[in-house]
Amino acid sequence: MSGIVESVNIASTRGPATVIHRDPRDQKGPVSILFRPTATLVMDRKPFVGFGDGSLLIREALSEADGRGNDRFWGYLTTEASFAYLIQELQLLALVNDGFGVNFRVQWQSGAEETVIFTGGDLTDAGMSRSLALPGSALLTLSVVPPPVSFAGFHGLAWVGLLFVDLLLFLLTFHLLRRPQLLEHEVEARTQEIAAEKAALKNEIEARIKAESFLERSHGLLDSIFEHIPGMIVLKRVSDMRIARINRSAERILGRTRDLLTGRSNEEIYAPELADFLTQGDIRALAQPGLVELPVKRVSMPAATPRWIGYSKTVLRDRDGAPQYILEFGEDLTEREDLDRRLMEQLHFLEQLIEAFPGPVFSKDVAGRYLAVNAPFEEFIGKPRSDLIGKTVFDIAPEELARNYDAADRALLDAGGKQVYESQVKVADGSVTETMFHKAVFHSSDGSKAGIVGIALDISARKQAERRVANLNRVLMVLSEINHLIIHTRDRDRLLAEARRILQEKGGFPAVWIHVRQDSRSQFIADASIQQYAARICDEIENPERRCWPKRRLHCKALDCCNRDLSNELNKLGLQSLMHLPLRSGDIEWGDIGILGAAGQSFSEEEQSLLEELAGNLSFALDALSQEERRRAAENKFELSARVFENNSEGIIITDNDNKIVMVNKAFTTVTGYEPDEVIGKTPALLNSGRHNAEFFQQMSLALEQRGEWCGEIINRRKNGEEFPEWMTISLVRNDEGEVTNHVTVFSDLTARRKIEARVEFLAHYDSLTALPNREHFSNRLVEALADATDQGKRVAVIYFDLDRFKLINETVGHLAADNLLIEVSNRLILEARSKLDVARLGGDQFAVLIPNVDSVAQATQFVQRLQERLGQPFLNFLEQEIHISASVGISVFPEDGGDAETLIRNADSAMYGAIEDGGNTYRFFRQEMNERAAERVQLESRLHHALERGELAVHFQPFISTSSGRIAGAEALLRWHCPELGGYVNPSIFIPLLEEIGLIKQVGEWVLHQACAEIRSWRPLCAEALFVAVNISALQLNSDLPRQVAKAIADHGISPHQLEIELTESAIMRDTDHGIRMLHELKALGVQLSIDDFGTGYSSLSYLKRLPMSTLKIDRSFVMDTPDDAEAVSITRAILGLGHALHLKIIAEGVETAGQAEFLCHNGCDLLQGYYFSRPINAVEFARLLAETPTFKLPASSQRTLQLLRGNRLYG
Structure with missing residues (x-):
């Protein structure tokens, strides 16, 4: 079967293969058909049967219908079934295997030879045959011979075989004849597929047309690029190695047009060497893949400028990889090569230049x-x-x-x-x-x-020259500055110190010293770090046994001249050279200058000469200064002598050899009253008082002759006739020949000295204020009285007394008025005593009286009573104010209370302190237990000194209860002393006054202040409202440092200032009113509260109260304790409450111990209550527990109602 296959198989691979094909004579391709989408293929239903090579063919014509009834032949639809397929489908092999004989053949009606499709088995016997007429004048015949069997069953078997043969033929006929009808449907489907393919093919064709157009434009662009690329491009055919094409750059570089180069080989264009080089490059390009780089070559074409070309080649291959062209690139590197050549020349020049x-x-x-x-x-x-x-x-x-x-x-x-x-x-x-x-x-x-x-x-030589010049300039500058210093300095020490400084700082030397020797003394002017080395170097120079350095200018470069150890030590400090310059002026050696240089630092000859000149100038200056000093010393000595003579406090008389006065000083005139012109030319005899006889003056003359001097006391007479004692010294002045030329008399007026001696003698035994005998004189007088009493068998009474509240009086009225009071007291004592010598002032406000020859104790008692009565009379100060005083008196009697003066005095003193402890304004006779109490006081004072450091002091707190709520509003900080050695707690009324007496109150008071502030901070978590703490301040603490201490305590413990209240007594404030008020205002400025403690017991001056920046009044317990039963106490308390509220002050009542007192105070509008009725003073731990467990106290019900009424009627502050 021939033709162009235009479709794919549409049947099974095992069944018949059906194809659509064109007539070989028709040149129309599938593309032209696909461009006719309306075309439809139809079959004419008149199949033709034929045989091919080993197959059965059924062919049917196909026409193309245009829809208008005009059909046109287009091609064929052919179905091809292989004989093997038919044998398999008819199961002929199975029949043979079962013993049948089978013959399957095609017989042509035209008489042509039959075609056997299959034969097998035994066909010798007759069998059954059936034929099928096929289109195209052919018969398809199938003969089947059954296997041998018994005769009896033959007819049945024949019938079966016939049926079988008929069945086979039927199946074959149905299959073959039915096939065209099936194919019609396939053709229709295929026609639709072809239409779709035609549409797709059309789109593809359009795309290809566009691609061809783009390709055409691309070729144009590539041609343009090829032509205009700056590099040379040569395209050679591989087949003959000749140039197929070149670009414009190739024409330009090679200097030839393309018609002279196209079609030519390397050998026809280039010189042999270059042609061979390029041909070898072509061979390399064909042999190795990719781009082949060739060395740069010089191309010289006839009548063209030689060019340097860098070649590279590559091969262009077809689809099968066969080489078609060699693409040769050439880059004109002429300018680069020329540049490289020039650069190489320059480089060679530079190399020669550098070498040269x-x-x-x-x-x-x-x-x-x-x-x-x-x-x-x-x-x-x-x-x-x-x-x-x-x-x-x-x-x-x-x-x-x-x-x-x-x-x-x-x-x-x-x-x-x-x-x-x-x-x-x-x-x-x-x-x-x-x-x-x-x-x-x-x-x-x-x-x-x-x-x-x-x-x-x-630059070593240049540097060395620069250093030499710099060193010389530096030394010249040093020389200039030191010369300037020499001219303008007159102080030797300053000259040497400044010269050394200039040498070291301006000269740039690491170490410089100046060694000065004068009057067997040696002085080094040098830094402390170098001084010991300077001394050792000078010892080497001056040591006569090891004298190896000449005493002239010396320059030692290596410091190894003598002492190796010294040299090594200095080398470790970086010092390796020495310049030694003696300071010499004529025969005088003043000392030397030493300069130590650093490693490598040497001194040139010019430097050495300049430094030697500097040493000479300095030596000359030292010599000049020495002469100047001697001259100034002589002048100063003379001036000093004149100044001493003129300004001497002692009188001086200078007489000549004839004893005539030639000169006197100012003191002479001051002492004697004679002016110089009144006495010059006269003899000193004009001062003679006539109190000394001739023998006195003879002894004077004899002493002058023998010793050249006389001194002694003499009484002379002033110009006004007054005699005066003087101490006189007379000296002889002799000339170089030993002759007496002058007498110098120096005298001192002893009048003032005598008065001083008398005053000293008086003060040794008497009080300077009252002129009464002092303690020592009183003791001596007592010893005499005791001796007399012993001889006569009499008694002696010793009376000691102390003025009550004198300290307060002194601070209130001032020291002058207090001194006048003491003088008046002494006068009244003298009036009562038998003799002024029996009265003494022992110091301060303490006096003593001696009553000798006492007949009985009653006599001493009567004396004391009269004395107290006299002292009880008012005193008037300089302001005509009355001052009332009293005295505490102690009495000891000889011999009952002591057998010697010391014991009687001590016992009288003990008795006096007993009277003081009993409240004052009384007298006490000595008893033995008084000494015991005095010993206790000494022990108490000793323990108190160490109480704070031993932790024996503590701060207890007693709460303030608000009358409006019953809550704890604050507390008072109270100092307590627990001393195990004294048996436990010591009464505050005992140890607090003692703290003031021994000067510990300020230290302890500041400690209490800090303790209180610390506890305030610690109570914060326990209180809904902030508590305040009142701290008592002693009068001795009320000084200028108190505000600072309070501010520091507040800041250290981080509390609010209004949580701290400072309590002061009226008396503490009134000691120095102005100072006290000023301190209170400073405290108030800090934000703290201020309270007057024990109000009503002191001054209670309303004028001062108005001026005080107080916030609280505190009613003293002495008033509270008698309420509400005592009418006077009630009136006073109500008055204080009314006064306080009128002044807008908060009122605290202390000492509340009963419900009645609490009710009364609440009823009358008191703000805060304090006392044992609520709580005793407790330590900080117990107070914190109280805050946690009992923050509110129950007040009397009636008092609550009354207080509410009072406040409702605005009777409360």
């Missing part, structure tokens, strides 16, 4: 590796360039220097530009030389930093 440069030159890359060096650099470093190229400074230099060089290079690369600096370099011989580096950054062609080029210049 006399100094070391080098270059490095950015990594610090040496790129090039010249021969001087090799000599400079001491290494050949082969050991330097590619190395860094870390490979050739010491590490420390290498780090410095590397840091400088990096800084230069970072900053760019140029760099010039000086450094030290280790050169070939191992020494380190001063070098100046000139460096600059060089760049690569792309502008990036490529490295550093530098020149190293040995």
Whole structure:
């Protein structure tokens, strides 16, 4: 079967294969059909049967219908069934296997030879045959011969076989004849598929047309690029290695038009060497894949400028990989090559220049590796360039220097530009030389930093010259400044100190000293750190046994002249040279100058000469200053003598050899009353008082002759005739020949001295204020009285008394008035005593009276009573104010209370303190138990000194109860002392006054203040409302430091100022009213509350009360304790409450111990209550427990109702 297959199989691979094909004579391709979407293929239903090679063919014509009834032949629909398929479908092999003989054949009616499709089995016997007429004049015949069986069953078997044959033929006929009808449907479906394919093919064709158009434009663009690319492009055919095409750049570079180059080979165009080079390149391109790079070659074409071309080649291959063309690229590198050539020439020139440069030159890359060096650099470093190229400074230099060089290079690369600096370099011989580096950054062609080029210049000689000049200039400047100092300085010590400073600071020397020797004394002017070395160096110079340094200018470079140990010590300090300059003026050696230099520092001859000149100038200055000092000393001595003579407090008389007065001083006139002109030319006899006889003056003359001096006391007469004692000294003045030229008389007026002596004598035994005998004189008088009483068998009474409340009086009325009061008291004592000598003032406000020869104790009692009566009479101060005083009196009697003065005095003192303890204004006779109480007091005082440090003091708190709510509103801080050695708690009325007496009250008071503030802070979590604490302040604490202490306590413990209340008594405030009020205002400014304690027991001055910035009044317990039963106490308490509320003050009543007192105070509007009725004073722990467990106290019901009424009627503050 022939034709062009235009469809795919539409039947099973095992069944007949059906194809649609065209007539071979029809040249229409499938594309033309697909462009006719309305075409439909139909069958003519007149199949033709034929046979192919091993197959059965059924062919049917196909026509193309246009829808208008005009059908046109298009092709055939052919079904091909292989014989193998038919044999398999008819199961002919199975029949043969079952013993049948089978013959399946096609017979042509035209008589042609039959075609056997299958034969098998035994066909010798007759069988059954059936034929099927096929279209096209052919018969399809199937003959079947049954297997041999018994005769009896033959007919039945024949019938069965016939049926079987008929069935087979029927199946075959149905299959073959039914096939065209099936194919009609397939053709219709295929026709629809073809229509869709035609539409798709149309779209594809349109896309291809567009692609061809784009390809055509691309070819044009590629042609344009090919022609206009700046590089040379040559396209060679591989087949004959001739040029197929070139671009314009090739024409330009080769200097030939394309018609002279196209179709030619390398050998026809280029010189043989170049042609061979390019041909070898073509061969390499064909042999290896990718782009082949060739070296740059010089191309010289006839009548054209030679060019340098860089070639590269690649091969263009077809789809099968066969090489078609060689594509040759050529880049015109003529300008680059010329530039490279010029650069090489310049580089060669630079290399020659660098080599010819006399100094070391080098270059490095950015990594610090040496790129090039010249021969001087090799000599400079001491290494050949082969050991330097590619190395860094870390490979050739010491590490420390290498780090410095590397840091400088990096800084230069970072900053760019140029760099010039000086450094030290280790050169070939191992020494380190001063070098100046000139460096600059060089760049690569792309502008990036490529490295550093530098020149190293040995500047050692220049540096040495600069240092020499600098050193000379420095020494000249030092010389100039010291010369200027010499001219303007007159003080030697300042001159030497400043000269040393200038030498060291301006001269730049590490250590300088100036050693001065004068009057066997040695002085070093130097820094403390170098002074010991200076002394040892000078000892070496001055040691006669080890004298190795001449006593002239000395320069020692290595400090190894003599003492090796000293040299080593100085070397460790970096000092290795010495310049020693003696200070000498004529024969006088003033000392020396020592200069220690650093390592490597030496002194040139010029410096040594200048320094030697400096030492000479300084020596001259010392000599000049010495002479000046001697001259000034002489002048000063003379001036001092004149000043002493003129201003001496003692009188001076100078007489000549004839004893005539030639000069007197001012003191002479002051003492005697004679002016100088009244006495000059006269003899000192005009002062003679006539109180001394001739023998007295003879002894005076004899002493002058023998000893040249006389001194003694003498009585002379003033000009006014008054005699006066004086102490006189007379001296003789002799000339160089020993002759007496003058008498110098010096005298002192002893009048004032005599008065002072008398005053001292008086004060030794008498009181300066009252002129009464003092304690010592009284004791002596008592000893005499006791001696008389012993002889006569009499008694002696010793009376000690102390003025009551004198301290308060002193602070109230002032010291002057208090002194006048003491004088008046002494006068009244003298009136009562038998003798003034029997009355004494012992100190302060204490007096003593001695009653000798007492007949009985009653006599002493009567004396004391009269004395107290006299003292009870009022005293008037200078303001005519009455002052009332009383006295506490103690009495001891000899011999009952003591046998000696000391015992009687001590016992009288004990008795006096007993009277004081009993309240004062009374007298007590001595009893033995008084001594015991005095001993207890001493012990108490001793223990109290250490109570605070031993932790024996504590602060207890007694609550304030609000009358409006019954709640605890605050507390009073109360000091307590628990001393185990004294048996437990000590009464505050005993130890608090003692604290004031022994001066501990300020320290303890400040401690109490801090304890109270600390507890206030600790109670915060226990109270819904902030509590306040009242702290008592002693009068001794009311000083200018108190506000600071209070402010510090508040700040240290972080409490609010209004939580602290300061309590003061009226008497404490009134000690110094103005000062007290000022302190209270300062405290008030801090925000604390102020309270007057024990109101009503002191001054209670309303004028002062109005001025005080108080917030609280506290009613004293002495009033509270008698309420409500005592009418007077009730009236006073109500008056205080009314006064306080009128002044808008808060009122606290202390000492509340009964319900009646509480009810009364609440009824009358008292704000806060304090007392044992609510709680005793308790420690801080117990108080905290009280706050937690009993924050509210129950007040009397009636008092609550009354208080509410009072406040409702606005009777409450």
